[in-house]
Amino acid sequence: MTEKPLILVTNDDGINAPGIRTLISVMNTIGDVVVVAPDSPQSGMGHAITVDATLYVNKVKVDDGPQTEYRCSGTPADCVKLAIRELLNRKPDLCVSGINHGSNSSINVIYSGTMSAAVEAGIEGVPAIGFSLLNYAWDANFEASKSFVENITKEVLKNKLPDGVVLNVNIPNLPLKDIKGIKVCRQAKGNWVEAFDKRQNPSGKDYYWLSGEFINLDSGTDTDEHALENGYISVVPTQFDLTAHKFLKELNTWNLNR
């Protein structure tokens, strides 16, 4: 590629989050960067899109650097749609989302706004990567992530992701010297065991807070959870053809047409 790649950057923690600021700083060393990110945190939004409400977009200057930036009132998936259809002059060469404050490994990929942005780009035929650091804190330290984010991004630009596949990258919350490397993994089977916290509001009406604990139900050593627990960065190729192809044959033997 002789001209610089056009890189779309987004996230779900909002345009001011330290994670996206780190991602922008790395992408500025690789290509021409346009940021289109939510104006407020959107965690847990899954693949939500705004179908029944208006969307606002504002060009902003958040910090120094060559990037162009827009903040958007919508979800991460909205940001990607708006960027590709309205804001960018040409189709981007890459979309990166994150760096998320918190894990998107295992079943978390389903609830993840970070990954929904990457998937949305993938649906539009744009190679895409979601990056997440296993630290939910706003002041998480993203320094150790930088060189890995750079390497993975360059590999995606050099090689080609197949049609219909994006990458889900999770980074353990460790100092650089303790990160053992990168492992290609499958998504671990796991779920959240919710413990709803039931309270009463000042008027005496019951309400709930969702809380819970993630449980890894997968004893495999080829999973993202296993890699992360052992100090590796996990890279899971992630698809949006949700068909359970292996079950098609058996389902065809069912007596669905009576």
Add this chain to the structure above:
Amino acid sequence: MTEKPLILVTNDDGINAPGIRTLISVMNTIGDVVVVAPDSPQSGMGHAITVDATLYVNKVKVDDGPQTEYRCSGTPADCVKLAIRELLNRKPDLCVSGINHGSNSSINVIYSGTMSAAVEAGIEGVPAIGFSLLNYAWDANFEASKSFVENITKEVLKNKLPDGVVLNVNIPNLPLKDIKGIKVCRQAKGNWVEAFDKRQNPSGKDYYWLSGEFINLDSGTDTDEHALENGYISVVPTQFDLTAHKFLKELNTWNLNR
């Protein structure tokens, strides 16, 4: 099964939508029904969950019938989590979601609140089906759907869905005599080509409405789109292991660890 199956019913159009009322009436002929559904429409919510806000639940009586009903301030996925963890005395034998007013075929599965509820149940180990009718109107006619919904539900209760698989059922908007039968399909490759409608609010500020057109990019005759276009009901087995297993080997040849 000697005792009646316990069936959890939810949707994303809200507890008062004609589609869920139809689904409840069919499920009342099959099992003991508990409804936990959003109090307002949640279309396009994808797999959103409420992590940073309170959840309210109210026991309600919407219409006659033996079912127990709760309306919830959350998303479809919230409803399923709350039902399984807080509201039901035992794990349900089945979760059905819908009948959605509008298609959830092809890539729409990604944006679908209806299917997110089914997937959430599947994650919890509950067999689940999402039903959708290809008519977005509130006063859509669900009569022709009834016998098919009943048959498919009974087949799911009789046979076993494998762990990690739920069903995505879409029903063409046709009178009963014109529906040719049921086809087991794969998810068609397709996407939405958005045309954002840019307007000005009364204060002169630009905003956008998301609109667009669905494009079927798949010429296969084994897809949900093909079945629906030809007058068949489509049944797609749908999984939430998003790993692109076929790409793992090639991705392992990349130079990710420099």
